[in-house]
Structure formats: C-alpha cells, structure tokens
Amino acid sequence: MELELIIYLVVTYLVASIPFGYVVGKLSGKDVTKEGSGNIGATNVARTIGKKAGILVLILDMLKGYVPVYIGKYYFYYNDKILSLIGITAVIGHCFSIFMKFKGGKGVATGLGVLLGFSGKSTFIILLLWLGSFLTTGYVSFASILSAFLSWIIIFYVEKNIFYTYAALIISFIIVLKHSSNINRLIKGTENRFIHR
Numbered sequence: 001m002e003l004e005l006i007i008y009l010v011v012t013y014l015v016a017s018i019p020f021g022y023v024v025g026k027l028s029g030k031d032v033t034k035e036g037s038g039n040i041g042a043t044n045v046a047r048t049i050g051k052k053a054g055i056l057v058l059i060l061d062m063l064k065g066y067v068p069v070y071i072g073k074y075y076f077y078y079n080d081k082i083l084s085l086i087g088i089t090a091v092i093g094h095c096f097s098i099f100m101k102f103k104g105g106k107g108v109a110t111g112l113g114v115l116l117g118f119s120g121k122s123t124f125i126i127l128l129l130w131l132g133s134f135l136t137t138g139y140v141s142f143a144s145i146l147s148a149f150l151s152w153i154i155i156f157y158v159e160k161n162i163f164y165t166y167a168a169l170i171i172s173f174i175i176v177l178k179h180s181s182n183i184n185r186l187i188k189g190t191e192n193r194f195i196h197r
Contacts, residue, residue, distance in 0.1 A: 005082065009089050012068040016093025016110060019100050020060040021045045024053050041105040043140045043194065058109050065090045065113025073117065084167035087114035091171050095178055106178040108144045111171045115151060118167070122158040126151050138193035141182035148175040 021040030025032035028049045032040055035048040042061060046054025065087065072078040072086045091111050097104040116123040126147050134143035152168035155161070176183075185191035 004076075005078075008068075008072065008076070009086065012086055012089045013093040014098070015068070016064040016090040017097035017099050017104070018064070019097055019104060020064075021057045021105060022100065024057050024060075025049060028053060037192075039105060040100070042109055047194075061094065061105065061109035062113035062116070064094055065110040065115075066117045067113075069114055069117025080161055080163040083118070084163040087117065087167050088170050090114055091174055095174055106144070107171065107175045108148065111148065111151075111175055114171060115155065115168060118161075118164045119155060119159050122151075122155045125154050125158065129154075134194070139186065139191060140194045141179055141191060142186060145176055145179050145183065148172040 019040045021032055021042065021044065024045060025035075025040075025048070030049060032038070032044055032048055036044045037047075038044070042054045042058035045057045068086050068090050069083055072083050078086070091107045091114060093104075094110040095104045095107045096102045112123065112126070115126060129150060130143045130147040133146050134140060137143065149172055151172050152165050155168045156165040159165075182191060
C-alpha cells in the first residue's frame with residue numbers, strides 16, 4: 001500500500017472521528033452523551049437540543065462519509081476497491097472515534113454519505129426506503145436498521161459493483177451492530193418513537 005494512500009486513510013479516519021454531535025451539544029451548553037439516549041448522532045441532538053441542531057449534525061456527519069469518497073474519486077482517481085476501503089474507514093472513524101475513547105455515533109448519516117459518494121441513484125432509493133419505514137412506524141432506529149440491512153442489496157442491483165456491494169455490506173453490519181440496544185428495545189416494545197401516533 002502506497003504511503004499516500006495510508007496517509008489518506010489515516011486523515012479520513014481522523015476527520016470522520018470528529019464528534020460533531022458532541023461539539024454542537026457543547027456549543028449549545030449541553031453534553032449529549034449525558035442526555036436522551038446518550039448518543040452523539042443527529043437524532044439525539046434533535047431530541048435534546050432542537051431540530052435545527054439535529055439537521056446541522058446530520059449534514060456534517062453525512063459530509064464525513066461523502067467528502068473523502070468524492071475527493072478520492074475525482075481528485076486522486078482511486079479505483080473502486082480503494083474507494084470502498086475509504087468509505088469503510090470513514091464509518092469506522094465515526095462509530096469508533098479516537099476523540100471519544102473509541103465510542104461514537106451509529107454510522108447512519110456517515111454511511112449514507114459514503115453511499116452517496118458511491119451511487120446517487122442507490123442512495124435515493126435507500127432514502128425513500130428509510131422515509132417510508134420511518135413514516136409508517138415512527139421509529140428512526142427501525143428505519144435506519146432496515147435501510148442499512150437492505151442497502152448492499154440495492155447497491156448490488158443498481159450498480160453491479162462488487163467492491164461497493166462489499167463495502168455497503170460491511171457498513172450495514174457496523175450500523176446494525178451499533179443499533180443492538182435499539183433492536184432489544186424494539187423487540188421489548190420500549191423503544192421511543194420520534195413521531196407519535
């Protein structure tokens with residue numbers, strides 16, 4: 001592996017490790033790790049600080065996944081195999097941040113940013129799937145888990161790209177793993193709905 005690529009992957013991990021949810025929370029006078037679900041993701045930020053802050057964190061977390069893939073594709077001209085590795089690295093950085101003692105968010109927004117860098121068409125389908133399942137159930141976690149679980153299948157059929165497919169599969173595994181507590185609450189019926197019926 002070339003030194004340039006190693007440096008790029010390290011920088012990708014470090015940038016993706018920036019806990020924007022935690023930073024935005026602190027700037028608003030709150031520690032989101034001690035409020036709500038304790039997660040630094042956009043959903044908990046929206047619940048504990050407000051929707052505008054939540055949207056800001058959502059965009060910033062998406063960019064952590066999208067920008068490294070975009071730059072790698074259009075400025076360094078990396079092939080699909082390396083772009084897939086960059087995408088996985090970004091999600092690992094977000095979910096296991098060096099700045100948060102290797103804890104972090106659940107990878108949904110960053111993973112979505114990575115997939116957007118891979119395939120705009122696939123990401124649009126995944127977003128529709130997420131929105132439909134969210135509006136139907138009211139659960140952000142269920143929509144995120146289902147969308148992540150099916151994302152690699154969607155990318156496979158839309159792009160026919162084996163490297164993007166494997167990357168999406170690994171990313172979906174990380175996202176589902178990070179949602180293990182949500183899955184337990186969904187099974188028990190104790191998960192909080194973002195929109196109530």
